Structure formats: C-alpha cells, structure tokens
Amino acid sequence: MTAYPVLTVTTFLPLVGAVLVLLAGSGGRAKGIALATAAATLAVSTPLYRHFDKSSGNLQFVESHPWIPSWNISYGMGIDGISLVFIFLSALLTILCVSVSWTAVRTRTREFYASLLVAETAMIGLFAASNLFLFFIFWELIVIPLFLLIGIWGGERRVYATVKFLIFTLAGSVLMLVGMIALYNICGTLDFRALVAARDSIRPSHQFWLFLAFLAAFAVKVPMFPVHTWLPDAHTEAPTAGSVILAGILLKMGAYGFLRISIPVFPDALQIFLTPLLTVSAIAIVYGAYVTLLQKDIKRLIAYSSVSHMGFVTLGIFTLDPTGVEGAILQMINHGIVTSALFLCVGMIYERTHTREIKDYGGVAKAAPVYSSLLALFCLAALGFPGLNSFVGEFLIVSSAFRIAPWLGAMAVWGVALGTTYVVWLFYRVVMGKLNPGLEKLRLELNTREIATLAPLAILAVTLGLNPDLVLSYLRGPVAYLLTGVMP
Amino acid sequence: MNRVVLADLGYVVPELILLGMALVLILFARRIRESQAAAIGTVAAAVAAALAAMSGSSAEAQSAFAGMIVVDGYSRFFTVLIAAALALATLLSTQDSDHEAVPRGEYHSLLLLAAVGMMIAVSTPDLLTLYLGLELMTVCSYILVGITRKRQASIEGAIKYFLVASFASAILLYGISLTYGITGATDFTAIASALSEHSLGSNPLLVVAIVLVVCGLAFKVAAVPFHAWAPDAYQGASAPVAAFLAAASKAAGLAALGRVVLAAFGSQAMVLSVILWGLAALSLLAGSIVSMAQTDMKRLLAYSSIAHAGYALLGLLAGTPEGISATMTYAFLYVFMTLGAFGVVVALGERGETLDGYQGLAAQRPAIAGVFLVFLLSLSGFPPTAGFMAKFTVILSAVRTGHVLLAVLAVVCSVISAFVYMRVAVAMFMKEPQQPAPARFPMAVSAALAIAVVVTLMGGVLPGLLLPWAVSP
Numbered sequence: 001m002t003a004y005p006v007l008t009v010t011t012f013l014p015l016v017g018a019v020l021v022l023l024a025g026s027g028g029r030a031k032g033i034a035l036a037t038a039a040a041t042l043a044v045s046t047p048l049y050r051h052f053d054k055s056s057g058n059l060q061f062v063e064s065h066p067w068i069p070s071w072n073i074s075y076g077m078g079i080d081g082i083s084l085v086f087i088f089l090s091a092l093l094t095i096l097c098v099s100v101s102w103t104a105v106r107t108r109t110r111e112f113y114a115s116l117l118v119a120e121t122a123m124i125g126l127f128a129a130s131n132l133f134l135f136f137i138f139w140e141l142i143v144i145p146l147f148l149l150i151g152i153w154g155g156e157r158r159v160y161a162t163v164k165f166l167i168f169t170l171a172g173s174v175l176m177l178v179g180m181i182a183l184y185n186i187c188g189t190l191d192f193r194a195l196v197a198a199r200d201s202i203r204p205s206h207q208f209w210l211f212l213a214f215l216a217a218f219a220v221k222v223p224m225f226p227v228h229t230w231l232p233d234a235h236t237e238a239p240t241a242g243s244v245i246l247a248g249i250l251l252k253m254g255a256y257g258f259l260r261i262s263i264p265v266f267p268d269a270l271q272i273f274l275t276p277l278l279t280v281s282a283i284a285i286v287y288g289a290y291v292t293l294l295q296k297d298i299k300r301l302i303a304y305s306s307v308s309h310m311g312f313v314t315l316g317i318f319t320l321d322p323t324g325v326e327g328a329i330l331q332m333i334n335h336g337i338v339t340s341a342l343f344l345c346v347g348m349i350y351e352r353t354h355t356r357e358i359k360d361y362g363g364v365a366k367a368a369p370v371y372s373s374l375l376a377l378f379c380l381a382a383l384g385f386p387g388l389n390s391f392v393g394e395f396l397i398v399s400s401a402f403r404i405a406p407w408l409g410a411m412a413v414w415g416v417a418l419g420t421t422y423v424v425w426l427f428y429r430v431v432m433g434k435l436n437p438g439l440e441k442l443r444l445e446l447n448t449r450e451i452a453t454l455a456p457l458a459i460l461a462v463t464l465g466l467n468p469d470l471v472l473s474y475l476r477g478p479v480a481y482l483l484t485g486v487m488p
Numbered sequence: 489m490n491r492v493v494l495a496d497l498g499y500v501v502p503e504l505i506l507l508g509m510a511l512v513l514i515l516f517a518r519r520i521r522e523s524q525a526a527a528i529g530t531v532a533a534a535v536a537a538a539l540a541a542m543s544g545s546s547a548e549a550q551s552a553f554a555g556m557i558v559v560d561g562y563s564r565f566f567t568v569l570i571a572a573a574l575a576l577a578t579l580l581s582t583q584d585s586d587h588e589a590v591p592r593g594e595y596h597s598l599l600l601l602a603a604v605g606m607m608i609a610v611s612t613p614d615l616l617t618l619y620l621g622l623e624l625m626t627v628c629s630y631i632l633v634g635i636t637r638k639r640q641a642s643i644e645g646a647i648k649y650f651l652v653a654s655f656a657s658a659i660l661l662y663g664i665s666l667t668y669g670i671t672g673a674t675d676f677t678a679i680a681s682a683l684s685e686h687s688l689g690s691n692p693l694l695v696v697a698i699v700l701v702v703c704g705l706a707f708k709v710a711a712v713p714f715h716a717w718a719p720d721a722y723q724g725a726s727a728p729v730a731a732f733l734a735a736a737s738k739a740a741g742l743a744a745l746g747r748v749v750l751a752a753f754g755s756q757a758m759v760l761s762v763i764l765w766g767l768a769a770l771s772l773l774a775g776s777i778v779s780m781a782q783t784d785m786k787r788l789l790a791y792s793s794i795a796h797a798g799y800a801l802l803g804l805l806a807g808t809p810e811g812i813s814a815t816m817t818y819a820f821l822y823v824f825m826t827l828g829a830f831g832v833v834v835a836l837g838e839r840g841e842t843l844d845g846y847q848g849l850a851a852q853r854p855a856i857a858g859v860f861l862v863f864l865l866s867l868s869g870f871p872p873t874a875g876f877m878a879k880f881t882v883i884l885s886a887v888r889t890g891h892v893l894l895a896v897l898a899v900v901c902s903v904i905s906a907f908v909y910m911r912v913a914v915a916m917f918m919k920e921p922q923q924p925a926p927a928r929f930p931m932a933v934s935a936a937l938a939i940a941v942v943v944t945l946m947g948g949v950l951p952g953l954l955l956p957w958a959v960s961p
Contacts, residue, residue, distance in 0.1 A: 111854070163907070167906075177883070181884050
C-alpha cells in the first residue's frame with residue numbers, strides 16, 4: 001500500500017530530528033531543523049489520511065515485529081479512526097509549537113526544540129501503538145520532555161509546577177504499570193485487540209482492582225476531579241508550546257486510555273464504577289467552571305476551563321452511548337484545537353506585554369484588530385457557538401447525558417451556561433473597552449508568522465463546525481467496536 | 489589427585505587471569521609511577537577474563553575441584569558482569585588519582601583480588617567456598633575504602649565497614665555451621681537432598697540456620713536492616729571504589745544469594761519467602777524514603793542502591809528459575825546504570841560530591857548533564873531506559889507468585905525515588921550555576937560513561953538481547 005512503514009516513520013522521525021537539533025551548531029539552525037522535521041512528520045503521515053479505509057473496523061497500517069521474544073511482547077503498531085485523528089492533531093500542533101516559539105524562546109534553544117520533538121514522538125507513538133506495552137512506554141516517555149519544557153522555559157514558579165506535574169503523573173502511571181503486569185500475567189498478552197478478546201478470562205474481582213489501577217493513571221492525565229490540581233500550575237507555568245502540548249494532546253491521553261483499555265477490557269468493573277465516574281465528571285464540569293470564573297490570570301483561567309471541558313469529555317465517554325462517546329472524542333479534538341489556539345493567543349500577547357493578569361489588559365481591539373478577531377473566533381468556539389466546532393461535540397454529549405439521567409444533562413447544561421459566562425467575561429475584560437494605558441506604547445498586532453500559526457486552527461474550527469462528519473465519520477466503526485458488549 | 493587439580497584449572501581461567509595480573513602488579517608495585525600502566529593492565533585483564541568466561545560456552549554445568557567450583561550459565565553470566573564492572577571501575581579510577589597519593593599498584597591489585605573473590609562466590613556450589621570468596625571480596629573492599637588515607641572520612645568509612653561487615657561474616661559463618669550441623673553437608677545439592685529426604689522442615693534450628701545464612705548474605709547486598717555500612721562506606725571511599733562496591737559487590741552478593749536460595753534451601757520456600765519479603769519491603773521503603781534527606785551525592789546513591797537491592801530481591805522472592813532470571817537481568821542492568829551514575833560523580837571531581845554542585849550543570853556542560861539524566865531516568869525506572877525493563881521483569885516475577893501487595897509497594901517507592909532523582913535533574917537543568925564549570929576529565933572516564941550509557945539505552949530498547957543469557961542455575 002505504501003512504500004514505507006508509515007506509522008514507524010511518522011513516530012520516530014521527530015526523534016531523529018531531535019538528535020539533529022542537538023547536534024546543530026547554533027540556535028538559529030536548530031529552529032530551522034525543528035520546523036523542517038515537524039513539517040516533514042506531517043508530510044510523511046499523509047498516506048494515513050489518504051489510504052485510510054473508514055468502512056473497515058480493523059486496525060490499519062499494521063506493523064508487527066517480534067521485540068522481546070522471552071516475554072512474548074512484540075513491537076506492534078496499527079491505527080483505527082480514533083488514533084488517526086489524534087495523530088493528525090499531534091503532528092499539526094507540533095508545527096504550531098515550533099512556530100510560536102520562534103522568537104519567544106531565546107535561551108538554550110537547541111534543548112528546547114529537541115524536547116519538543118521528543119514529545120512529538122511520544123504523542124504520535126502513543127496513539128499509533130497497538131499494544132499496551134508500547135503504549136505504556138510512550139505514556140511515560142512524554143513526561144520527560146514536558147518536565148524539562150515546564151521546568152526550564154516556564155514561568156516564575158516553574159520548578160514547583162513541573163515537580164508537581166511529574167509526581168502526580170508518575171503516581172498514577174506506576175499503578176498502571178502494576179495493573180499492566182497483572183493483566184499480562186492473567187491474559188498472557190498485551191495486544192489491545194487480543195486483550196478485548198480475552199476479557200472473559202479475567203475474574204470480576206480482578207477486574208475491579210485492574211480497573212482501579214488503570215483509573216489512577218488515566219484520571220490523573222485527563223485530569224478528573226479531584227486529581228486535577230497539577231493542571232492549573234503546569235499549564236500556567238509552562239511556556240506557550242508546553243501549554244499547547246499539555247492542553248492539546250496530553251490531556252487526551254487519559255481519555256484515550258479509557259477508550260482503549262478501561263471500557264473494552266473491564267466491562268464488569270465498569271458497571272460498578274460507572275455512577276461514581278459520571279458523578280465526578282458532572283462535578284468537574286460545574287466546579288471547574290465556577291473556579292474558572294474566579295481566575296485573575298488569563299492562562300490560569302484557560303487551564304481551569306480545561307478541567308470543565310474535560311469533564312464534558314469523560315461524561316460523554318461514560319454515557320457508554322455511541323453518540324455520547326463519538327461526541328466526547330470529537331470534543332477532545334475540538335478542545336485540542338480551541339484551547340491550543342487560546343494558549344497560542346495568550347502566548348503571543350504575553351511576548352509583548354509580559355503580563356498574564358487580566359486587569360493589565362483592556363481595549364486590545366483598538367490596537368490589534370486582527371488579533372482580537374481571531375481571539376473572538378476562538379472564544380466563540382470555546383463557548384460552543386453554533387456553527388463552530390465545539391457546538392456539535394457538546395450537543396452530542398449533552399443529549400446523551402439527558403438520555404442516561406436528566407440530572408447529568410442538567411449539570412452539563414449548567415456547565416455550558418457558565419462556560420459562556422467566563423469566556424465572554426474574559427473577552428470583555430481583555431478586548432473591549434478603553435485601551436489600558438499600560439499597553440499604549442506596545443505594538444500589539446500580530447505579525448505574519450503569528451497569523452499563519454493561528455490560521456490552521458481557525459480554519460479547522462470553522463470547518464469542523466460546519467462539517468463535523470469530517471471527524472465523526474472516522475469514529476463510528478471503532479466506537480461501535482469498543483462498545484460491543486459494553487453498552488448498558 | 490594433583491593431575492585432577494591441574495586439569496581443573498581450566499575451569500577457573502577468568503579468576504586466574506585476574507589473579508595473575510594482581511600478582512604482577514604487587515611485584516612491580518614500587519616500580520609503577522605512572523598510574524596509567526596499572527590501569528591499562530587491569531582493564532586488559534578484565535577484558536581477557538570476560539572473553540575467557542564467554543568462550544567456555546558449553547551448555548552443561550561442569551564442576552571442578554571436587555565440586556567446589558561449578559561452571560554453568562549462571563556463573564558465566566555473573567563472571568562476565570563482574571569483569572565488566574571491574575573494567576569500568578578501573579577506567580573511572582584514572583580520574584583524580586594522583587593528588588590523592590594512592591599507591592597505584594596496590595590499588596589495582598586490590599580491585600583485581602576483590603573481583604576474584606566475587607567470581608569465586610558466584611561460581612561455587614559450596615557454602616564454605618562461598619564464604620571464602622565473599623571474604624576475599626570484603627577484605628579487599630575494606631582496604632579499598634580506606635586507601636585514600638589522607639581523607640578522614642575514608643578511614644572512618646573503612647572502620648565502620650570493617651566492624652559491621654565482620655559481624656555479618658560471623659553471622660554467615662554461624663549459619664553455615666548450623667546448616668552443616670543439621671544436614672551434615674556444605675554442598676548445596678547435598679543440603680537440598682538432606683532437607684527433602686528427612687522431614688527437617690519443622691526443625692527450629694533449620695529456620696535459624698536459614699535466617700542466619702540469608703541475613704549474612706543480605707549484608708553483602710546492603711538490604712535493610714543490614715545496610716548500615718553502605719552509606720558511610722560509599723561516602724568515605726573515593727568515588728570509583730564506591731562505584732565498584734555499589735555495582736559489583738552487590739551483584740556478587742545477589743548471585744550468591746540466588747544460588748543459595750534456589751539450590752540449597754529451595755525446599756524451604758515458606759521461611760525464605762517470609763525473610764526475603766521483609767528484606768525487600770524494608771529495603772524499598774527505607775532506601776527510597778531516607779534518600780530524600782540526602783545532600784551528599786554518594787550517600788544519595790548509596791540509599792538508592794539500598795532501594796535497588798529491594799527491587800532485585802523481588803525476583804529471588806519468587807524462588808523459581810524465572811524469578812532468579814529476573815534478578816539476574818536486574819543485577820546486570822543495575823550494574824551499568826550505577827557505574828554510570830557514580831561515573832558522573834567521578835567525572836565532576838570535587839563538585840560532584842554534593843547535591844549543590846549539580847546546580848546549573850546543564851548550562852555549563854550539557855553533554856554530561858544529559859548523560860546523567862539518562863542514568864537518573866534509568867534508576868527511576870523510566871522507559872525507554874534499562875531501568876524500566878529491569879523493574880518490569882522483577883515486578884512481573886513478584887506478581888506471578890502472588891506478591892501483588894509488594895509489587896504495589898515497590899512502585900510506590902519508585903515514585904519517591906523518582907522524586908529524589910528528579911531533584912538532581914532540577915538542580916542540573918533548572919537552577920543557575922553557582923560554581924565555575926568543572927575541569928575536563930580523562931578520556932578513560934568518558935569511555936566508561938559512554939559504555940554505560942550505551943548499555944543503559946540498549947537494555948531499555950532491546951532487552952531481548954540480554955534476556956536469553958539470564959538463565960538460572
């Protein structure tokens with residue numbers, strides 16, 4: 001079908017680029033290599049979109065090689081529609097991350113871009129992996145570059161934020177390690193599809209503990225209430241590129257894990273945990289939204305809004321209704337697009353003003369009309385404006401939630417209303433009104449590079465809003481497969 | 489009789505090579521002014537010993553010297569490992585040796601003799617020869633710890649090490665004598681058959697004997713509560729010696745323990761699993777928690793090595809051939825990451841001794857900071873480094889035998905350890921430099937670090953290359 005193993009090349013090309021970046025003589029050349037690598041990665045991934053067969057329910061672009069024969073573990077890659085859309089998002093966002101850091105990162109440039117590219121390898125590899133062992137390796141691998149990105153190039157409290165991030169994610173993932181080993185011991189395989197086939201051999205009591213072990217890892221990554229407290233610190237202190245990777249991809253890994261493991265492999269335990277999980281999702285939506293309203297720091301505000309938005313995602317997933325799950329995955333993509341765009345917007349203006357306090361802004365519309373228009377578009381998308389991307393996802397989730405339990409639907413609608421409030425209020429305080437005197441002497445308008453960075457996301461937000469089937473059509477087959485025998 | 493012994497010498501070629509080089513160095517000790525000559529000789533002997541061990545590749549176990557020495561896959565595996573550790577430690581010794589005024593000839597011959605002791609300990613199926621091998625190793629280690637005479641800490645460390653370890657040797661010997669009293673044998677096979685034939689399982693003396701032997705060996709691997717010597721000895725010793733002790737003597741101790749557990753006391757699974765469970769749990773907890781409070785780098789690594797002893801014991805706890813294989817894999821990968829981590833301490837000289845010395849290292853020397861990050865990640869058990877595969881295999885072995893609780897304890901401790909290691913990473917990458925950039929270090933140290941990095945990464949990416957060699961006796 002293709003001349004090269006697409007998934008392996010797409011996954012490891014950034015790693016090669018990272019090595020080249022480290023060997024580059026100067027920071028300037030490092031930037032160039034990083035951009036070229038990120039673009040090349042997207043380019044080599046194109047066969048995935050061109051040759052993907054939406055009608056097939058099987059894994060595609062499968063690669064399998066024996067890796068550790070004594071443990072019966074193979075190097076397995078293969079994707080379905082869910083993986084595909086995330087791989088595209090990862091490859092796209094990395095390019096934008098390189099672009100937005102072009103002038104913002106001035107110290108230790110080579111290490112910065114190398115970390116970014118290693119993170120890209122981990123992101124793509126995680127979604128491309130067709131077995132749990134490989135999935136786990138990429139799951140852990142991404143922590144290292146993000147630890148460095150936040151800790152070296154972050155804001156004032158970067159060390160605190162990065163250590164907190166590391167400890168939280170590690171505490172979750174080591175429990176998943178034990179769970180993975182126990183699962184391997186019971187089923188004798190770690191291949192995702194083989195695990196689903198072997199799920200009946202796992203005793204319900206084992207399922208209970210295994211579900212808990214995996215829940216620990218996934219809930220921290222999502223993050224679900226009440227283990228979300230690392231997120232505001234990490235997002236706020238991270239450099240713009242770090243925030244984009246965190247919000248755009250890292251948060252999706254946990255939800256992706258639920259879809260790959262928790263739901264299809266532990267259906268019995270899932271029934272026990274379903275009500276608590278739906279409840280904390282609803283709490284995350286409303287609580288997250290209220291806390292968002294209180295924030296005085298723009299990045300922190302967007303970070304807390306992610307807690308609320310990811311509450312929608314987990315709510316959609318745990319409705320176990322095809323519509324809800326498809327809506328949740330679509331919403332993950334939407335959140336990846338919109339929140340990344342908002343972080344990019346904040347990063348661009350921060351580079352000029354060096355403040356994240358909302359009160360230092362105001363009246364930006366007069367000084368920077370293009371910027372304000374783009375920000376307006378992304379704000380509207382974030383609050384779920386009809387015709388823009390988030391609307392469809394939220395609609396699907398909310399309608400499924402009403403079908404499961406009216407009170408869940410009511411909580412979700414409440415969250416949507418609060419979401420509109422905090423986004424509009426943020427926009428009002430930053431963009432509208434009289435120009436803040438502190439900003440008068442600054443050139444706030446975006447340059448061409450920055451507009452080009454935001455443009456792809458703006459186009460995606462509009463396109464997916466008008467034609468959500470662009471993503472949804474990829475999801476139907478795999479979602480139906482994952483929910484087989486699981487639906488209530 | 490004499491002819492038999494002569495033919496048997498063929499089975500101990502690696503030991504003879506090292507012994508020969510040690511004797512040559514002692515003979516010419518006074519003539520050796522250049523430290524390089526002794527180091528080159530030692531590395532050459534270590535490489536030759538490793539090659540000799542690998543070349544004798546018949547699958548069958550062969551015994552020699554009337555059953556005092558056995559050559560099998562297990563002994564060959566550890567002989568190669570010890571030779572490799574010896575070579576790397578020797579390469580590290582080229583740094584910083586001249587102004588310490590350490591007599592080079594004696595220093596290297598002691599390293600060689602200690603390695604001979606380890607090799608005997610890993611390739612004997614007899615409790616008394618095991619004792620002799622371990623004693624040869626330990627006596628050489630006392631002197632090596634105290635050989636940097638001008639440093640007060642060095643002498644103090646050596647004396648503490650001597651007091652605690654001679655106590656441990658007495659315990660081991662007492663255990664051996666009780667075992668002999670009960671079973672009438674010191675040979676592992678004879679002990680095992682005596683234990684299975686006569687129903688000695690309920691004999692309280694037997695329990696005491698097993699406890700004493702295992703505890704005596706636990707001293708050598710620095711498992712809690714028999715770990716007290718390690719932090720002082722490592723801190724007092726010069727960094728290359730600490731590296732050699734932490735890596736090779738722990739591997740030898742684990743190898744000896746593994747053989748005793750499986751071959752001699754294999755039938756007493758109940759007693760063994762209780763002792764080893766306790767040792768592993770305590771080592772994991774104490775090693776990781778106490779390491780949080782350390783500000784001296786060698787002490788920090790000492791406590792980390794105590795925690796790692798806990799991980800390695802998870803494999804022995806299973807008491808199955810697969811479990812022993814897991815511990816062998818762990819020991820192998822652990823040796824290289826530990827030597828690498830100590831190697832960075834060696835390379836940085838004075839500055840490498842304290843945690844504060846690492847502040848801002850990445851800005852001044854990005855390459856060595858990157859290398860250290862690899863070792864720290866491996867020690868924390870992050871993929872794709874060897875530490876992850878090592879952790880995976882021992883935890884798999886623990887889960888297989890139903891010790892899930894201990895497995896959970898182990899990974900929780902690994903989070904604590906990761907916090908400790910990442911504190912070093914934070915200092916290196918996220919703090920401003922406080923001290924001038926470290927001086928350049930010899931090529932030999934770079935070579936040792938390069939080898940350790942390659943093995944640490946290869947072990948994480950392609951563990952399949954190593955696993956087939958890790959076969960239990």
